[in-house]
Amino acid sequence: MTVVPARTLLWISFISTPLLWLLHFLLAYLITEGSCSAAGENTGIFGASSLTLLYLLTFVFVLASVFFTFLAFRTSKQAQKTAPSYDDFLPKLGFTCGLLFSFVVLLEFIPLAILGAC
Amino acid sequence: MSLPYGSSNDDTFIETWKSAAGPFAWLRAVNNSPIGKRFLVTGFAFFLIGGIQALFMRLQLAKPENNLMSPELYNQLMSMHGSTMLFLFVVPILEGLATLLAPSMLGTRDLPFPRLTAFAYWAYLFGGVLMYSSFLLGVAPNGGWFAYVPLTGPEFSPGINMDFWLLGLELAEASGIISAFELIIAVLAMRAPGMTLGRIPVFLWAMLVASSMILFAFMTVLIASLYLELDRKLGTAFFSPELGGSTLLWQHLFWFFGHPEVYIQFLPAAGIVSMIIPVFCRQPLVSYTAVVLALVSTGVMSFGLWAHHMFTTGMPDITASFFSTMSIVVAIPTGLQFFVWIATIWRGKVIWKTPMLFVMGFMVNFLIGGLTGVMLGVAPFDWQVHDSYFVVAHFHYVLIGGVVFPLIAGFYYWMPKITGKLMGERLGRWNFWLMFVGFNVAFFPMHLAGFRGMPRRVYTYIEGIGLANYNLISTLGAFIFATGILVFVLNFLASLRQPNTDPNPWGAYSLEWATSSPPPPYAFLTLPIVKGRYPLWEQEQLDKGDEETVDMVKTLASWPLSWQAGVVTDVFTGRLREVFWLANPSYMPITLATGLAISLGAMIFDSYWLSALGLVIALIAYLVWMNPRQRPTENDKTIEEKFKRFGVAVYRYSSPTIARWSLFLTMGIALTTLGTFLFTYFFLSTNTPVWPPESAKLGGWTAAVLAQLFTVSGLVIVAWTQRYSMAGGRTKLIRHFAIASVLDFVAGGLQIWAYSQLSFSWTSHAYGSIFYLLAAFQLFMLITALVMASIALFRLNFNHDPAEQERVQVTVENARRSNYVMLACWLAIFFTLYLSPHLM
Amino acid sequence: MxxxxxxxxxxxxxxxxxxxxxxxxxxxAKPPLAMPDTTGRVVSQEASSLLKHYGCGGCHYIPGIAGANGKVGPGLEQFANRAYIAGHLPNTPENLVHWLMNPQRLEPGTAMPTMNLTSTEAKLIAGFLYGYDNDAR
Amino acid sequence: MATIMMRVRQIAGIALYLGLANAQEASWRSPVNVLSRKGLVADQISTIWWFLFSTASLVFLVVITLLLIALFKKGQAVPKGPVQENSSVRPILYLGTGLTIIVLLITAVYTFISMRTLAAPSQKPALTFEIVGKQWWWDVRYEGESISANELHIPSGEPVHFSLHSDNVIHSFWLPDLAGKRDLIPGHPNSLWLQADEPGTYRGSCAEFCGVQHGKMNFTVIAEPRAAFETWLEHARAEANAAVSEEARVGQAIFMQQGCAGCHSIRGTAAQGEIGPELTHLSSRLTLAAANIPNTTGHLAAWIVDSQSIKPGNRMPSQKLSGEDLQFLLSYLMELN
Structure with missing residues (x-):
C-alpha cells in the first residue's frame, strides 16, 4: 500500500500561489485606488503612507509565496517517492506555478521603486 | 467485420443510448452528442451572421463619407457584430466543441447532467434569438458590445434597444456558466480509469481552466447588466453621477469580465493547437507540464489585467503601472507555450495536412497579435493608440488569428468525430490560403489607419485625411477572407457526401480516436484503461490493466443495458468510484428555457404579468425536472451488490461526488456575487465625499443586531450536527435542522423589519440602490439556506431506503454548507451596511 | 465533386x-469636360475640390463627390440634360456660370446663397457639372 | 483593378491639390500621425513606439526563423511504445522563455521610466483650458466662460493644461499629433497636458463611442507663437461686434425670433442659449459641424437648413426658413468674425 499525500495538501500545493498573487494584486489595487486622489496626490491610508504599506504588503506576499512554493516542492518530492506514477503531477505543477507567481509578486517592487506612491 | 473499439452490437444498449424517439424527440433530446452538434451549428450560424454584418460595415467604410447606411444602422451593426462574435459565437462554439468531444476524449460516456446540457443549449439559443429579434423591430442594440454607461443608461438610450441586449445577454451568459459548470465537473470527476490529472488531454485542461474562469468572470458582467437594467427599469442610481453613482463602476465590472473573456476564448484555442501539433509532428509535446502551467497561470493572471482597457480614464500612474506590469508579464506563459510548440515541431516530422496549415497560420497571426498586445500594455503608448484602429487590428489578430484559425483547424481535425467524414484536403488548402491572405490584407492596414488617427467605432471619416486607401484595402481583404469562410462551408457540405472514415484517420493519440467515426452516442461501451498521456501511441490494447479494473470495466460493458450509466472516477488516482443514473430525455429543459425567455422578453416591453407567468412556467418546469425517475429492476440490484465488492457504489440519482462538486462550485459563484456587490459598495463610497449621504438614516439597529445573533446561533446548532452520523443520530439531525430553521426564519423577519425602518429608497441615491440590493441578496441567501434545510429535513424524515442513505447524507452536508455560506454573506453584509460607515 | x-x-x-x-x-472619377477653357483630369480634380470647399454637396446630390448627399436643392446628376436653371433660366453655360457666381441677382430670394466665386472657379464647376452628360450611367 | 488604381491616383491627386491650393483648409483636413514628433508628449510616445517596434520585430524574426527551421528540418516520428517527453530540445524551451522574460522586463522598466517622465511637464503650464464634451461637439472654456467651440488656439513651445469633463456621456479627447488621449467622464474630472513644439494646425477627434454621431465629432487646435495666441485669446473673450450691414441687422432679428437664440449664445446680444455651441465669433472659425466641413457660406447655409443630412441624428433641427430669411441670417452670421 503506497502512502498518498493528503488530498487537501495536493490541492493547496497547486492553488495557493496563484491565489496569493491574486489577493496581493487586488489589495495593491485597492490601496492605490483608495489613497490616490484624481490629481495624483497621496492621501495615505490608515495613517500610513500608502507606499510603505505597498512595500510591506509585497514583502509579506513574496515571503508567503516562497513558502508555499517550497511546500509544493516538498509535496511533489514526497508524492514522487510514495505514490504511483503521474500522481505527483499536481504538486509538480504547483511548484512551477509557485516559481512563476513568486516572481510576479516580486516584480511589483519595480513600479514602486520607479514611480513612487501615486 | 469487427467493430471499432468501444462499439456495441447489443440492441437494448444501443436503444437506451439512442436519442429519444418520436416526432418531437429533438425537443427533448439530452446527452452530449446531439446537443454538442447543435451548439456547433448554432454557433457557426451566428459566426456567419456576425461576419455578414462586418462585411456591410467594411463596405460602408470602403470610401470616405460613404452613404451606404445611416450612422444609426452602422452603430447597430457594430454593436451586434461585437456582441455576436464575443457572446454568441466563440464561447458557445468552444463549449459546444468540448461538450461534444469531452466524454470521448476522457474515455467516458456523457457529461454529468445531460438535462443541464440541453438547458444550456436552449438558453443560449433563446438568448441569441431574443437579442436578434430586435432587428425585426428595427431597434437593434446600438450602444456597442461594451455598452458603456451613461450612453446606454435610461437618459441617453431611452429606447428599448439596450434592453434587448441586456436581457438577451443575461440568458446567453447564464448558458455559458452552466456549460462551464458541467465541463469542470466532467473533467474533474468523470474520466476513464487510469486517467489521472497528469494524463488529461491538453484541450480539456484548457477547457477546465477556461470554464473555471467563466464561473467567476461571467458573474461580474451578469451583475453589471443587472445594475444597468435596474437603472433603466426601476430608476436606481448605480451609474448616475449626479446621485452618487459612478460611470467608471461599469467599466471596472465589465472589464473584470471582459479581459478574462479574451483568455477564456484563447486558452481553449491554444489547447486545440497543443492537441494538433503532436499529431502532425508525430512527437509528444516537449513539456506537458509547461503547457498546463501556461494555461493555468494565464488563466489566473488574466484577472489582473482588466484596467488596461481603462488607461485613458485617468487613473493614478502607480495603479496603471500594476496593470501595465501584468499586461506585459502575461506574455511569459504565452511565450512558454510558443516555445513548447516550436520545440515539438523541431523534434518531429511534419505532416502537412489542413489542420496543421491552420495551426501554422495561427502561430504567425497570433504572434503579431501577441506582440501588439504587449505594446498596448505599455500605458503611455496605449494613451495614443487606445480606441483607435490599431486596437481593432490588435484584437482581430488575437481573436481571429488566435481563436478562429485554431477553431477551423479543430474542425478539420475533429470532423470525423463530429460528422464521421473527413473534409477535403484540396479545398482545405484553398480555404486556408484565402483566409490567411484575406485576413492579413484586411487587418494589417488597420494598424496603420490607427497611426493615422482613425478612431474606433466611427461610421465614416472625412476625405483628405489619408484614411481612404487603408480602408479600401481592408474592405478588399475582408471579402477575400469571407470567400475563405465560404470555401469552408462548401468543403463541409461536400464532405457530407463522403463515406464515413476510419476511427483514426490522422494516426492520433487521444482516446476519441479509439472509437468509431462518428462515435456512437455512448462513446465507449468498454471504458478504456489509460496508462499514459498518449494512450493510442503507447498502448497496444486499451482493455488491459490490473485485474480489478478490467473486471469492473467488463462488468460495465454488459450492465446496465436499460438505463444510461455515468461513471465517476477518483480525481487523483483515476480509479472507478461510483456508477450513477444519468438523467433521461425530457421536455423540461426547453420548457424552463422558454419560461425564462418569456419572462425576460416580456420585461423589455414592461409587461410584468407576462414576465411573472414566464417565471411560473420556469419554476414548474424546474420542479418537474427534479422529479425522480424509473425504478431499478431485480437484476440491477444483484449487480449493484457485485459493484459494492469493488468499492464502487451505484446511485439511482445524481452521484454524491458530483453533488459535492456542484455545491462547491455554487458556493464559489455565490461568494463571487457577494464580492462583486461589496466591491460596488466600497467603490461607490470612494467616489463620493459623503458616504452614506446625510439624508440616509439607518433604522432598526436593535432588530438588525438581534437578527445577526439569531443566524449565528442557528449556525452553531447546524455546525453541531457534524458530530452526528446518519445511522445513529437521525433524530438529532432532524431536531437541529428544525431549530436552526426556526431561528433563521425569525432572523429573516427581524432583518426585514429593520429594513422597513429605512428613511430612503433605492431611487434616492446610489447608496440606496446598493443598500437595497445587498439587503435583497441577504434575504435571497437566507431563503436558499432555508430551502436546502427543508430538503434535508424532508429526506431525513421520509427517505429510509438503505440504498439512498449516501444521497440523504449529501443533502444534509449541502444544507450545512449552504448555511455556512449564508452566514458568511449575512455577517459580511451586516458589517458593510451597519458597521463600516463608522469605521471610516 | x-x-x-x-x-x-x-x-x-x-x-x-x-x-x-x-x-x-x-x-x-468623371474626366470628360464640356467647357472650352478647361482640359484634362487635373481640372476635374480642381473642380471637385472647389465643390467641396464651397459646400455645394451640403444642399445638392453630386455623384462622385464624397459626402455630397444634400437634399435641399435639386440633385446635379446629368446636369447637361436640364432644360432650365432655377426654374426659368435656359440651361446654357453662360447662364450657369452667372448663376453660380451670383444666384441672388438672377433670382432674388432664392435659398442658394451668393458665395463670391470667381469666374474661373464658376467655369470649372460648370464644366464639371456638364461632364456628366458624357457619362454612360 | 484598374478602377482601384484610378481611385488611388485620384485621392493622391486631390490631397496634393488641396495642399497647394488652400493652405488653411488643407491643414485641418490633412492627415495626422501618431508617430510625428510635433509635440513634446507625442515625441516621447513616438520614441517608445520605435523601441517597442524594434524589439517586437526582433522577437518576430527570431520566432519565425526558429519556426521555419523547425518545420523544414528533418525530424522523426515517435516509435511505438511508452512515450517519453524528449529532453534534447528542452534548451529551445529554456532559452526562449528566458529571453522572453528578459525582453519583457526591459520593456516594463522602460514603461515605468517613461511614465515618470510624462507624468508632469518640467515647466508648470501657465494656461488652462476647460474642454467639455457634448453630443457631438466640444465646448471650449476659459476661466469658466465658453469662448469657442470645436476649435481653439494654443501657444506653441510651452505646455498647456486641459481640464476635461462631460455632463452627458463619455468622450475622449485625442490630438494624435501632439499627445495621447484622455477620457471626458461625467462625474470624474480629468486633466491632460500637452505641448505643440511648432506652430501649426492639428486635427483631433473623439475616441470614445458616444452615440450616433461619434464618427463626426472632431476638433481643430491651432498652435501659434505666444503673441499671436494672446491676440486670439483676447479676441475670443471679447463680445461679438454689432451687426453693420442692413442685411445683417435683419438677420440678427431673425436669429433672435427663429429660435436660434434658444440654443446658441452670442455674447453681447440677447442670445444666451446653452444647448448648442456658442457663436460669438463664428465666422472666424475654420470649420463647422465639429470640424467636418469648411466654414464657408455654402456649407453654413446647408448646415442651417439641412443639418440632418450632413450629420444625421445630431441635435440641431433642420430649419424651415424662407430663402430671403436665410440670406439675411447668413449675412449676420458671416459678420460674426
Missing amino acids: FRGALIIAGLAVILHIGVILISLERVK
Whole structure:
C-alpha cells in the first residue's frame, strides 16, 4: 500500500500561489485606488503612507509565496517517492506555478521603486 | 467485420443510448452528442451572421463619407457584430466543441447532467434569438458590445434597444456558466480509469481552466447588466453621477469580465493547437507540464489585467503601472507555450495536412497579435493608440488569428468525430490560403489607419485625411477572407457526401480516436484503461490493466443495458468510484428555457404579468425536472451488490461526488456575487465625499443586531450536527435542522423589519440602490439556506431506503454548507451596511 | 465533386469582387469636360475640390463627390440634360456660370446663397457639372 | 483593378491639390500621425513606439526563423511504445522563455521610466483650458466662460493644461499629433497636458463611442507663437461686434425670433442659449459641424437648413426658413468674425 499525500495538501500545493498573487494584486489595487486622489496626490491610508504599506504588503506576499512554493516542492518530492506514477503531477505543477507567481509578486517592487506612491 | 473499439452490437444498449424517439424527440433530446452538434451549428450560424454584418460595415467604410447606411444602422451593426462574435459565437462554439468531444476524449460516456446540457443549449439559443429579434423591430442594440454607461443608461438610450441586449445577454451568459459548470465537473470527476490529472488531454485542461474562469468572470458582467437594467427599469442610481453613482463602476465590472473573456476564448484555442501539433509532428509535446502551467497561470493572471482597457480614464500612474506590469508579464506563459510548440515541431516530422496549415497560420497571426498586445500594455503608448484602429487590428489578430484559425483547424481535425467524414484536403488548402491572405490584407492596414488617427467605432471619416486607401484595402481583404469562410462551408457540405472514415484517420493519440467515426452516442461501451498521456501511441490494447479494473470495466460493458450509466472516477488516482443514473430525455429543459425567455422578453416591453407567468412556467418546469425517475429492476440490484465488492457504489440519482462538486462550485459563484456587490459598495463610497449621504438614516439597529445573533446561533446548532452520523443520530439531525430553521426564519423577519425602518429608497441615491440590493441578496441567501434545510429535513424524515442513505447524507452536508455560506454573506453584509460607515 | 465546389468557390470570389467594384462605381472619377477653357483630369480634380470647399454637396446630390448627399436643392446628376436653371433660366453655360457666381441677382430670394466665386472657379464647376452628360450611367 | 488604381491616383491627386491650393483648409483636413514628433508628449510616445517596434520585430524574426527551421528540418516520428517527453530540445524551451522574460522586463522598466517622465511637464503650464464634451461637439472654456467651440488656439513651445469633463456621456479627447488621449467622464474630472513644439494646425477627434454621431465629432487646435495666441485669446473673450450691414441687422432679428437664440449664445446680444455651441465669433472659425466641413457660406447655409443630412441624428433641427430669411441670417452670421 503506497502512502498518498493528503488530498487537501495536493490541492493547496497547486492553488495557493496563484491565489496569493491574486489577493496581493487586488489589495495593491485597492490601496492605490483608495489613497490616490484624481490629481495624483497621496492621501495615505490608515495613517500610513500608502507606499510603505505597498512595500510591506509585497514583502509579506513574496515571503508567503516562497513558502508555499517550497511546500509544493516538498509535496511533489514526497508524492514522487510514495505514490504511483503521474500522481505527483499536481504538486509538480504547483511548484512551477509557485516559481512563476513568486516572481510576479516580486516584480511589483519595480513600479514602486520607479514611480513612487501615486 | 469487427467493430471499432468501444462499439456495441447489443440492441437494448444501443436503444437506451439512442436519442429519444418520436416526432418531437429533438425537443427533448439530452446527452452530449446531439446537443454538442447543435451548439456547433448554432454557433457557426451566428459566426456567419456576425461576419455578414462586418462585411456591410467594411463596405460602408470602403470610401470616405460613404452613404451606404445611416450612422444609426452602422452603430447597430457594430454593436451586434461585437456582441455576436464575443457572446454568441466563440464561447458557445468552444463549449459546444468540448461538450461534444469531452466524454470521448476522457474515455467516458456523457457529461454529468445531460438535462443541464440541453438547458444550456436552449438558453443560449433563446438568448441569441431574443437579442436578434430586435432587428425585426428595427431597434437593434446600438450602444456597442461594451455598452458603456451613461450612453446606454435610461437618459441617453431611452429606447428599448439596450434592453434587448441586456436581457438577451443575461440568458446567453447564464448558458455559458452552466456549460462551464458541467465541463469542470466532467473533467474533474468523470474520466476513464487510469486517467489521472497528469494524463488529461491538453484541450480539456484548457477547457477546465477556461470554464473555471467563466464561473467567476461571467458573474461580474451578469451583475453589471443587472445594475444597468435596474437603472433603466426601476430608476436606481448605480451609474448616475449626479446621485452618487459612478460611470467608471461599469467599466471596472465589465472589464473584470471582459479581459478574462479574451483568455477564456484563447486558452481553449491554444489547447486545440497543443492537441494538433503532436499529431502532425508525430512527437509528444516537449513539456506537458509547461503547457498546463501556461494555461493555468494565464488563466489566473488574466484577472489582473482588466484596467488596461481603462488607461485613458485617468487613473493614478502607480495603479496603471500594476496593470501595465501584468499586461506585459502575461506574455511569459504565452511565450512558454510558443516555445513548447516550436520545440515539438523541431523534434518531429511534419505532416502537412489542413489542420496543421491552420495551426501554422495561427502561430504567425497570433504572434503579431501577441506582440501588439504587449505594446498596448505599455500605458503611455496605449494613451495614443487606445480606441483607435490599431486596437481593432490588435484584437482581430488575437481573436481571429488566435481563436478562429485554431477553431477551423479543430474542425478539420475533429470532423470525423463530429460528422464521421473527413473534409477535403484540396479545398482545405484553398480555404486556408484565402483566409490567411484575406485576413492579413484586411487587418494589417488597420494598424496603420490607427497611426493615422482613425478612431474606433466611427461610421465614416472625412476625405483628405489619408484614411481612404487603408480602408479600401481592408474592405478588399475582408471579402477575400469571407470567400475563405465560404470555401469552408462548401468543403463541409461536400464532405457530407463522403463515406464515413476510419476511427483514426490522422494516426492520433487521444482516446476519441479509439472509437468509431462518428462515435456512437455512448462513446465507449468498454471504458478504456489509460496508462499514459498518449494512450493510442503507447498502448497496444486499451482493455488491459490490473485485474480489478478490467473486471469492473467488463462488468460495465454488459450492465446496465436499460438505463444510461455515468461513471465517476477518483480525481487523483483515476480509479472507478461510483456508477450513477444519468438523467433521461425530457421536455423540461426547453420548457424552463422558454419560461425564462418569456419572462425576460416580456420585461423589455414592461409587461410584468407576462414576465411573472414566464417565471411560473420556469419554476414548474424546474420542479418537474427534479422529479425522480424509473425504478431499478431485480437484476440491477444483484449487480449493484457485485459493484459494492469493488468499492464502487451505484446511485439511482445524481452521484454524491458530483453533488459535492456542484455545491462547491455554487458556493464559489455565490461568494463571487457577494464580492462583486461589496466591491460596488466600497467603490461607490470612494467616489463620493459623503458616504452614506446625510439624508440616509439607518433604522432598526436593535432588530438588525438581534437578527445577526439569531443566524449565528442557528449556525452553531447546524455546525453541531457534524458530530452526528446518519445511522445513529437521525433524530438529532432532524431536531437541529428544525431549530436552526426556526431561528433563521425569525432572523429573516427581524432583518426585514429593520429594513422597513429605512428613511430612503433605492431611487434616492446610489447608496440606496446598493443598500437595497445587498439587503435583497441577504434575504435571497437566507431563503436558499432555508430551502436546502427543508430538503434535508424532508429526506431525513421520509427517505429510509438503505440504498439512498449516501444521497440523504449529501443533502444534509449541502444544507450545512449552504448555511455556512449564508452566514458568511449575512455577517459580511451586516458589517458593510451597519458597521463600516463608522469605521471610516 | 471537389472540382465542382472549386468552381463555385471561384464564382464566389468573382461575385465578391464584383460587389466591391459596384460599391466603388459611385466614386469613379468623371474626366470628360464640356467647357472650352478647361482640359484634362487635373481640372476635374480642381473642380471637385472647389465643390467641396464651397459646400455645394451640403444642399445638392453630386455623384462622385464624397459626402455630397444634400437634399435641399435639386440633385446635379446629368446636369447637361436640364432644360432650365432655377426654374426659368435656359440651361446654357453662360447662364450657369452667372448663376453660380451670383444666384441672388438672377433670382432674388432664392435659398442658394451668393458665395463670391470667381469666374474661373464658376467655369470649372460648370464644366464639371456638364461632364456628366458624357457619362454612360 | 484598374478602377482601384484610378481611385488611388485620384485621392493622391486631390490631397496634393488641396495642399497647394488652400493652405488653411488643407491643414485641418490633412492627415495626422501618431508617430510625428510635433509635440513634446507625442515625441516621447513616438520614441517608445520605435523601441517597442524594434524589439517586437526582433522577437518576430527570431520566432519565425526558429519556426521555419523547425518545420523544414528533418525530424522523426515517435516509435511505438511508452512515450517519453524528449529532453534534447528542452534548451529551445529554456532559452526562449528566458529571453522572453528578459525582453519583457526591459520593456516594463522602460514603461515605468517613461511614465515618470510624462507624468508632469518640467515647466508648470501657465494656461488652462476647460474642454467639455457634448453630443457631438466640444465646448471650449476659459476661466469658466465658453469662448469657442470645436476649435481653439494654443501657444506653441510651452505646455498647456486641459481640464476635461462631460455632463452627458463619455468622450475622449485625442490630438494624435501632439499627445495621447484622455477620457471626458461625467462625474470624474480629468486633466491632460500637452505641448505643440511648432506652430501649426492639428486635427483631433473623439475616441470614445458616444452615440450616433461619434464618427463626426472632431476638433481643430491651432498652435501659434505666444503673441499671436494672446491676440486670439483676447479676441475670443471679447463680445461679438454689432451687426453693420442692413442685411445683417435683419438677420440678427431673425436669429433672435427663429429660435436660434434658444440654443446658441452670442455674447453681447440677447442670445444666451446653452444647448448648442456658442457663436460669438463664428465666422472666424475654420470649420463647422465639429470640424467636418469648411466654414464657408455654402456649407453654413446647408448646415442651417439641412443639418440632418450632413450629420444625421445630431441635435440641431433642420430649419424651415424662407430663402430671403436665410440670406439675411447668413449675412449676420458671416459678420460674426
